[in-house]
Amino acid sequence: MDRYTKNRNMLSQDECDVLKNKSVCVIGCGGLGGYVIEMLGRIGVGKITAVDGDVFDVSNLNRQLLSTEVHIGLGKAITAKERMEKVNSDVELSPVSAYLTQENALDIVRGHDLVIDALDSIETRFILQKVASELGIPMIYGAIAGWYGQVSTIMPGDDFLSRIYRNHEGKGHEAELGNPSFSPALVASLQVSEAVKVLIGRGELLNGKLLLIDLFNNDFEVVLF
Amino acid sequence: MEFKVRLFATLRKDRGREVMVELQEEQTARAIINQLQIDEKDVAILMINGRDGLLDTKLVEGDIVSIFPPVGGG
Numbered sequence: 001m002d003r004y005t006k007n008r009n010m011l012s013q014d015e016c017d018v019l020k021n022k023s024v025c026v027i028g029c030g031g032l033g034g035y036v037i038e039m040l041g042r043i044g045v046g047k048i049t050a051v052d053g054d055v056f057d058v059s060n061l062n063r064q065l066l067s068t069e070v071h072i073g074l075g076k077a078i079t080a081k082e083r084m085e086k087v088n089s090d091v092e093l094s095p096v097s098a099y100l101t102q103e104n105a106l107d108i109v110r111g112h113d114l115v116i117d118a119l120d121s122i123e124t125r126f127i128l129q130k131v132a133s134e135l136g137i138p139m140i141y142g143a144i145a146g147w148y149g150q151v152s153t154i155m156p157g158d159d160f161l162s163r164i165y166r167n168h169e170g171k172g173h174e175a176e177l178g179n180p181s182f183s184p185a186l187v188a189s190l191q192v193s194e195a196v197k198v199l200i201g202r203g204e205l206l207n208g209k210l211l212l213i214d215l216f217n218n219d220f221e222v223v224l225f
Numbered sequence: 226m227e228f229k230v231r232l233f234a235t236l237r238k239d240r241g242r243e244v245m246v247e248l249q250e251e252q253t254a255r256a257i258i259n260q261l262q263i264d265e266k267d268v269a270i271l272m273i274n275g276r277d278g279l280l281d282t283k284l285v286e287g288d289i290v291s292i293f294p295p296v297g298g299g
Contacts, residue, residue: 032299118299119299120297121297122295143296143297143298144298145234145296145297148233163270163277164269170295171298172294173267173295173296173297174296174297174298176235177235184299210270214234224275225277
């Protein structure tokens with residue numbers, strides 16, 4: 001028995017070894033990012049880069065896994081590293097305490113096998129999609145607002161975000177709805193599931209599709225784009 | 226002409242999941258959002274018969290229009 005015994009046999013030993021040799025860049029260590037990093041680390045992705053220029057404040061406590069009362073005022077990326085050392089010390093987690101911008105995006109994302117969008121800004125998602133595409137790196141998109149969420153897998157060369165956001169700027173409806181504890185955890189789970197399938201090269205992906213989730217009405221719908 | 230309009234997330238508030246909208250002939254999808262008093266900036270995704278559509282797309286009898294608001298949190 002080892003720490004990955006329960007990963008098998010949904011993953012073969014070879015696939016577990018593949019994950020150990022992969023590197024994933026997670027942009028945002030808040031609601032989605034905290035859970036995404038946790039799950040990537042527990043399943044055994046070998047290298048994770050955790051990117052966030054923010055620090056925890058009290059309003060993060062309702063949903064952000066990495067935030068605790070003792071972490072208020074501390075950096076989100078550094079906290080991700082501190083937690084991963086306790087959760088899975090085999091994982092090499094590199095914290096980047098910076099916000100993703102036009103200027104730094106290429107340098108931050110370059111060299112990874114996959115990037116996960118755990119951002120809270122529509123505008124920055126477009127920057128991420130552009131650099132991921134330029135670098136030939138698949139991107140797992142996720143977004144939440146209150147009871148609602150959406151997930152997709154964006155392959156390089158696909159300008160998917162332009163089809164689901166007619167306006168590139170501003171906030172979505174999360175600005176008025178807020179975000180509860182459960183929507184980030186759900187959407188993050190779906191993102192990590194997509195990430196694992198991309199990394200092992202097996203399973204059906206959401207590329208060219210958008211999974212739309214409405215937890216208030218229990219609607220789960222996959223729309224083709 | 227009458228069109229079925231499917232609404233998602235916050236757009237359902239005070240409108241419901243599905244509404245029927247009556248329009249004159251030769252109207253576009255924009256006329257639907259105007260009639261339902263949906264702000265254009267709240268239309269992130271517009272689908273006509275399950276395919277990506279535009280506000281300026283002319284509708285024909287039987288078209289089903291789906292409208293999704295922007296969701297951008299993380």
